[in-house]
Amino acid sequence: MKQQSTVVILGSTGSIGTQGLDVIARHPxxxxxxxxxAGGAHVELLAQQAARFHVPQVAVFDKHAAAPLRDALDRVGAHYTSVQAGPEAVIALAGCGAGVVLNGITGSIGLEPSIAALKAGSQLALANKESVVAGGHLLFGAQTRDNQINPVDSEHSAIWQSLRSGTHAEVSRLVVTASGGPFRGWKRADMTGITPEQALNHPTWHMGPVVTINSSTLMNKGLEVIEASRLFDIPPDRIAVTVHPQSIVHSMVEFCDGATICQASPPDMRLPIALGLSAPDRLDNVAAACDWTKAASWTFEPLDDEAFPAVSLARHCLAASEKHTAVLNAANEQAVHAFLEHRLPYLGIVDTVKAVLDEMDAELRGAPLFASVEEMSQLELEARRRADDLINKQ
Structure with a gap:
């Protein structure tokens, strides 16, 4: 019998967190x-989770959510659960020394909790790609041992699994797959009137709003190219993107002899989450496998860079500097929120990000790496301010 592991889940009421708890419920x-x-917007759900799993401590980013959360915990009989509030409380919980910390927070606010988990010696099951995109060297520098980060994004988990087939020196390139999102096959001229409701209607995956919008613009794929390059130490010119609408092949590794190893399964995030929690072991009873008794077709298409320029923009930032990628991420988060609030047209999302990068390019080039999370946060604030200025002018 395998040894039991203690787990802390960050972002427990979101898509990754709820599916992570579903995996855990199957393997008590x-x-x-x-x-x-959690952020604090869904205190009833958070209280129910705490009661179901008999969780001794919870933390919420929003300090105003503490009192409603305590009331919700009382209603479900979880009087034993302590409540802490504020960003510092979430960071402290991440750094409590649990066996595994699953970070399902969306956005670069997930970086400090990731660092805290690593410094405390926890295994980090990382679904917060912004930790790598915005402050990768700060994250990696916090590791207390080798192989302390388990990738949870489906694409990076697929690469991580496929890399077991060879050495780093034998890798020719990584191939990251993209579903293409709800607007696959559309031309740029067709996208002028896209609404948030249309963009949130992803054909394959059920995710949070920011990630779903990023998937529709393919900015998510651009961020994943950055993350893959840094996680697996592969230069960007050896990372390809292919559009695979069935979302069965989650990514591939091509080796120097011409062999390509892929990880394939129906689109179910519980599979990479489970491996992130249990690696190097695999759990049973996680997700359905492919049904090989039924005919099926898997198709792969080239990426249309003209209609979806976000991936090229991300590659440019990756080649330029870590500060460029931090600005890319911050400006994009700001633009996505503006689009969801009907303050920015759909095509304005990536256009705004590019405009911010153009404005800041000269001051970013040649700049040293971030000395601290605080320095990164200051640059992000400036990028968000400039994005807001551009959005308000529209």
Missing amino acids: ERFTVTGLA
Whole structure:
């Protein structure tokens, strides 16, 4: 029998967090949930999670959510659960020394909790790609041992699994797959009137709003190219993107002898989440496998860079500097929120990000790496301010 592991889940009420708890519920002999953290918008759900898994401590980013959360915990009989509030409380919970910390927070606010988990010696199951995109060297520098980060994004988990087939020196290139999102096959001229409701209607995956919009613009794929390059130490010119609308092949590794190894499964995030929690072991009863008794077709198409320029923009930032990628991420988050609030047209999302990068390019080039998370946060604030200025002018 495998040893039981303690788990802290960050972003427990979001898509990654709820699916992570579903995995844990199927394997109570393997995991004990010792802490949950969330933004604070869904206190009833957070209280129900704490009660179901008998969680001793929870933390919320929003300090105003603490009192309603305590009331919700009382209603479900979870009087034993302590409540802490504020960003510092979430960071402290991440750094409590649990066996595994699953970080499902969206946005670069997930970086400090990721660092805290690594410094505390926890295994980090990382679904927060912005930790790598905005402050990768700060994240990697916090590791206390080798192989401390388990990728949870489906694409990076697929690459991570496929890399077991050879050495780093034998890797020719990585191939990251993209579903193409709801507007696959559209031309740029067709996209002028796209609404948030249309963009949120992803054909394959059910995710949070920011990630879903990023998937529709393919900015998510651009961020994943950055993350893959830094996680697996592969230069960007050896990372390809292919559009695979069935979302069965989650990414591939091509080796120097011409062999290509892929990880394939129906689109279910519980599979990479489960491996992120249990690696190097695999759990049973996680997700359905492909049904090989039924006819099926898998198709692969080239990426249309003219209609979806976000990937090329991300590649440019990756080649330029870590500060460029931090600005890319911050400006994009700002533009996505403006689009969701009907303050920015759909095509304005990536256009705004590019305009911010153009404005800041000269001051970013040749700049040293971030000395601290605080320095990164200051640059992000400036990028967000400039994005807001451009958005308000529209």
